[in-house]
Amino acid sequence: MTLRQPLALAVLLTAAAPLAAQAQRTGKTGGKIEDAEIEIVKERVNQLPEATRNFEKIRIDPPTKQAGKVSYTYPDFRLPADRLNPSVRVLTIRAEELAPQTGNYVKAGLGNYGTTYGKIYLHNTRSDAASYGLDFSHMASANGPVDKKNSGFSQNSLGLNGETYSGATTLGAKIDLGRERYNFYGYNRNTLRLPPETDKLKQVFTRAAARVYARNRAADAAFQYDFGLGFNYWKDNFKATESNVHAELRSAYVLSETSKVSVNGDVSFISQKDSAYSVSRPFVQVTPAYELALDRLHLSVGATLGYTGDTIRRAQQFNVYPAIRVGYTVAEDKFVAFAGLGGGLQRVTLYDLSTENQWLASRQRVADTHRGPTLYFGFNATPARALSVNAKVTLSNDRNLYFYNNSARDSAKFDLVYDKKATQLVNVHGEILYNAAEQVRIGFKADYNGYKVHSLAKAYHRPAFQSTLFATYNMYSKLLLGAELYTYSSSFGTEYQRDVTQPLPRPLVGVVKATDAVIDLNLRADYRIMENLSIFASGNNLLNRKYERFLNYPVKGLNVLAGATYDF
Numbered sequence: 001m002t003l004r005q006p007l008a009l010a011v012l013l014t015a016a017a018p019l020a021a022q023a024q025r026t027g028k029t030g031g032k033i034e035d036a037e038i039e040i041v042k043e044r045v046n047q048l049p050e051a052t053r054n055f056e057k058i059r060i061d062p063p064t065k066q067a068g069k070v071s072y073t074y075p076d077f078r079l080p081a082d083r084l085n086p087s088v089r090v091l092t093i094r095a096e097e098l099a100p101q102t103g104n105y106v107k108a109g110l111g112n113y114g115t116t117y118g119k120i121y122l123h124n125t126r127s128d129a130a131s132y133g134l135d136f137s138h139m140a141s142a143n144g145p146v147d148k149k150n151s152g153f154s155q156n157s158l159g160l161n162g163e164t165y166s167g168a169t170t171l172g173a174k175i176d177l178g179r180e181r182y183n184f185y186g187y188n189r190n191t192l193r194l195p196p197e198t199d200k201l202k203q204v205f206t207r208a209a210a211r212v213y214a215r216n217r218a219a220d221a222a223f224q225y226d227f228g229l230g231f232n233y234w235k236d237n238f239k240a241t242e243s244n245v246h247a248e249l250r251s252a253y254v255l256s257e258t259s260k261v262s263v264n265g266d267v268s269f270i271s272q273k274d275s276a277y278s279v280s281r282p283f284v285q286v287t288p289a290y291e292l293a294l295d296r297l298h299l300s301v302g303a304t305l306g307y308t309g310d311t312i313r314r315a316q317q318f319n320v321y322p323a324i325r326v327g328y329t330v331a332e333d334k335f336v337a338f339a340g341l342g343g344g345l346q347r348v349t350l351y352d353l354s355t356e357n358q359w360l361a362s363r364q365r366v367a368d369t370h371r372g373p374t375l376y377f378g379f380n381a382t383p384a385r386a387l388s389v390n391a392k393v394t395l396s397n398d399r400n401l402y403f404y405n406n407s408a409r410d411s412a413k414f415d416l417v418y419d420k421k422a423t424q425l426v427n428v429h430g431e432i433l434y435n436a437a438e439q440v441r442i443g444f445k446a447d448y449n450g451y452k453v454h455s456l457a458k459a460y461h462r463p464a465f466q467s468t469l470f471a472t473y474n475m476y477s478k479l480l481l482g483a484e485l486y487t488y489s490s491s492f493g494t495e496y497q498r499d500v501t502q503p504l505p506r507p508l509v510g511v512v513k514a515t516d517a518v519i520d521l522n523l524r525a526d527y528r529i530m531e532n533l534s535i536f537a538s539g540n541n542l543l544n545r546k547y548e549r550f551l552n553y554p555v556k557g558l559n560v561l562a563g564a565t566y567d568f
Contacts, residue, residue, distance in 0.1 A: 187201075215227070463490065
């Protein structure tokens, strides 16, 4: 018997067993198993066709480099707000922060001087259809540098914004609300037996601003536009109000690959009321220009036509200034030199002035500044990777340029004063920024302002020199360290004294007095301890100098703030 015979017999028995069992259950025995032979072949091998294998790596092309024109803006010098805490901020380069891990966060902190700090940021995530959000900020100190509560302050603001994207058009709206409380603590303590009551020193600003806008978001469209319409409302604690209806237009139409026409315009109508008077302040300004780009040369020729309803100092109401600018690219993406001749009206409002100086006296006459004719020249350069250098020199002739001087009625308050003649200004501006892969950032900005006044004794409370040096270091998005150093040269105010050479009652005599030079060092640190939780600490005015940015108003000494941020 071969190997195949026993194996075939076993298979037959196995197949027959179920049939026999079934016959026993049914009682039928008539089934018959026929002879059969089953052959099992073990040598068969199943084979699959060979698969095609691709050993070439997947290649992802890098994004195409977009050649875009880098624009630089040089805003005119304005005195910064002295908010007491934090210290004054004058740098135009925004300091880096730890990248938020979600769309929303809550931030809270406590500090000395009875300081409380809070911020709420609620926004939708990135969307191609719309963006909207809410921002709330709170900063307050129960005590301050003079007589504790008499120099406390509080600031609260709420902002709502939203945008929709439909085709090539962006439609948006924004609402800002704010309430600020300050005290006139610049009184002469040597002449008082007891400090005045806090409520008698109170100043409160209420702000509301709403704006709707539309702009073209298609970069390749022949017509580019950005139009906005808004309303600002402001009032203080002394029945002074200001309502401002305003509109802005920025537009350009491409004529060819090398030329275009631009039209920029501003319209504003202010109604200002006080306990003593009411005044209307219309404002209209438009600047049409023709721009031509020829290889490395860029030329813009136009004119600025402006009208203001202000009549202070008999300044001309209707003005025409040239708007000429020439730019030349010395080295592609490396060095651009420019020069120009211009001028224009600068809108001045109580809404903005009260952010610069919170201790304005009531019944202020506000006037728009006539800047021009103005000559300027400078350059923009990127001499090395991650390094940019910008410089500009401006020579201007300003009428109705405002200054802050201590009021003769109350030296703890300030009046707006103007030179009877035009003020000549020489401004030298420079800034350097080094930004290495968003990890190390070092920046320096400086301004020199030389004012030549005629009827005024000094350029009151406008420092000749100011600078800011800052540096940040981001360690793996885990720890962010920052340092800031602010410097201001001294400026001038007026101190009032009794003239002892005159008989009683002796009149007050104003004496020009220099303010302190400002050197302010600040440090801060943010550390992310969890995915959604980080802690922060900051130290302001670490040199503990109670300098007076405005005469009679010393700022707080060393002050610290610490807290936590929660992302969600």
